[in-house]
Amino acid sequence: MYGVSVTRKYKVLFLCRENSARSIIAEALLRELAGHRFDAFSAGPEPAARVHPFAVAQLRPGISDLGVLSPKSWLEFTGEWAPRMDLVIALDESVDARHAPAFPGEPPSCVWSFADPLAGHMAEPERARLFDKVFWQIVRQVSAFIELPQYATPASTTASAAVVSAAIASPHRATTCDA
Structure with missing residues (x-):
């Protein structure tokens, strides 16, 4: 008998x-x-007015829908109505679990630390090079993350927390997350 597999996506x-x-x-x-x-989201405690133009320039060649990207407050993800995340990934230590608000369901969290391409005063060509470097570091990290065997099969509602926790606990990567 043929059936339709009903699965849900991991929310990150x-x-x-x-x-x-x-x-x-x-x-x-x-x-x-x-x-x-995966359903992917992003947010921060002090959202900018717009996506940085250098980030758009990095994404433009390969991202099909730039229109859905916008800075958001992390408070949009804290209420009862907010989607329940399976994993929260801080991209610098200033927004890690010690500093972040409580998210519904208390999802596991980890840190992927990358240099801030907006920090400090630098000339535009230097900033563009730093954006390029950070972009490719994030490409490698995200690519490694989605290739983890834990994410090869869709999450079941009861097993997703255990799978994500196992991914975070694995010690063979340099970051606090297993990717």
């Missing part, structure tokens, strides 16, 4: 202070590379 929230560059890039890449298995 990327956090960054202004939610205008690193977290937006991570959200867009996860959605583009594995949107059939």
Whole structure:
């Protein structure tokens, strides 16, 4: 007998202070590379007015829907109505679990630390090079994350927390998350 497999996607929230560059890039890449298995979101405590133009420039060549990207407050993900995340990934330590608000369901969290391409004073060509470097670091991290065997099969509602926890606890990667 043929049937339709009913599965749900893993929900991943990327956090960054202004939610205008690193977290937006991570959200867009996860959605583009594995949107059939993941729902990706991004937010921050001090959202910028718009996505940074250098982030848009990095994403434009390969991301099909840039229109859905916008800086958001992480408070949009804290209420009863908010989607329940399976994993929260901070892209710098200033927004890690010690600093972030409580999210519904208390999802596991981890840190993927990348340099802030918006920090400090630098000339535009230097900033563009830093954006390029950080972009490719995030590409590698997201690619490794979606290739983890734990995410090869869709999550069941009862097993997803255990699978995500196992992914975080694995010690063979340099980051606090297993990717």
